[in-house]
Amino acid sequence: MIDIQLIRDEEDLVKTGVVNKGGDVELVDDIKKLDKEKRRLQVEIEAFQANLNAISKEISKQFGQKKLDLIKEASQISAEIEKHRPKLLEMESDLDSLLKKVPNLPLSDVIKGGSDKDNKVWYKKGKLPEFSFTPKDHVDLAKQLDLIDFEAAARASGSRFAYLKGQLTILEISLMRYGMDFLISKGFVPIIPPVLMSGQVMEAAGYLINNEDEIYKTQDDLYLAGTSEQPLLALHAGQIIPEENLPLRYMGISSCFRREAGSYGKDVRGILRMHQFQKLEMFVFTTPDKAEEDHKHLLALAEELMEKLEIPYQVINICSGDLNFSAAKKWDIEAWMAGQGQYRETHSLSNCTDFQARSLNIRYKRTDGKIDYLATLNGTAFSERPLISILENNQQADGSILIPKVLVPYTGFKVIK
């Protein structure tokens, strides 16, 4: 949630940010107006309340007729308050709903743009693999090596599901385990989070405003996590963390669930876009002034993981219009997938500043005693998508697939055949 003080003090700045993110400035005007009215009423009611409190105190000291008179007077004031209170509550609730619709503002160095078409490739790393034959895509490779059963998954669960089988299952677990060990060595605390989340958490994470139909909801009003970013965010909900304990770095490993509504016909082939997948996610709570530094740190870690796997990739600067609701800045990593002959998104790293933390009241106590909201950052360590790159980039003429060297200690085999 955005800071209402920012709308009061820096209206233009907020409006610019909202526009750049593809939002509606009217929202800001509505908030400003309602906020003013609300405060006027609040002052009025609080004056009554102060009077009532004073009289109530006096009542406890008085006796006889004087007491009865005061009680009568207090009743009248109380009635007066009751008359106005519903209006105030309504205004507060309306104001809150409006505020929740305001997206996080892009940082000043984010490229302005309307959609993903305006995203810019920042730089590329790694040498693209060359083949003496026409490389196959991971679906054909998987079929040939009996690594994925899409047909069975379709019968069991519908489209966009898969059974990973045999050596691919081992490779997938190895990838996660490798990522875990790497991040543990960088000071991240491993977490297996709950993957069913309350609406409050989903909303605070920023997934119920524009992305509601992306998320599975259960009959108990719990939502299936689309990423462990959501439960990790909630890990410190309502807490005040001493500054000396920061930053807090976590990695969540979980299944992730996405409805992929509106993506019909897009990326239907293979395991690129699934309703369910495993993901190892990095999540950082830090002070707002360190957020950009920590964001760079997350990118560096994600890149190092890809470099160790020897997967060529490019880093994308996400433009303002393509930012998530909660993100102030975002970078994607797109990995080379030789069978498809293109880079595809495998990682996404966002700086959410204090936007998510404000909604869940996650704060820190500064060394000078002041209390302020934390910044939150999230980024992919590994999802299942890098498996596609491994399969497609490392395929051999004989149809076998070489395991990246760093994973061999985990898989126990050097080649899938």
Added chain:
RNA sequence: GGAGACGUGGCAGAGUGGUCGAUUGCGUCGGUUUCGAAAACCGAUAGGGGCUAACGCCCCUCAGAGGUUCGAAUCCUCUCGUCUCCGCCA
């Protein structure tokens, strides 16, 4: 799923209708003492919101939401959570 107990400040733990936003202890911070430290002693120490140029003043919050009352941490209702016992289960 059944039965019972309980949810108070960073923690422990008082408080059952009237200066209680809350006694006390621990912790934390500052000071005295000390060459320095410990101990001792003194003092400070919840969060949120509003008004004001400022000094300050006011309002709200004792799991959450309602209700009773002039007045609620305290009484009533519902919800959520924790613990114990039983049942079930990986």
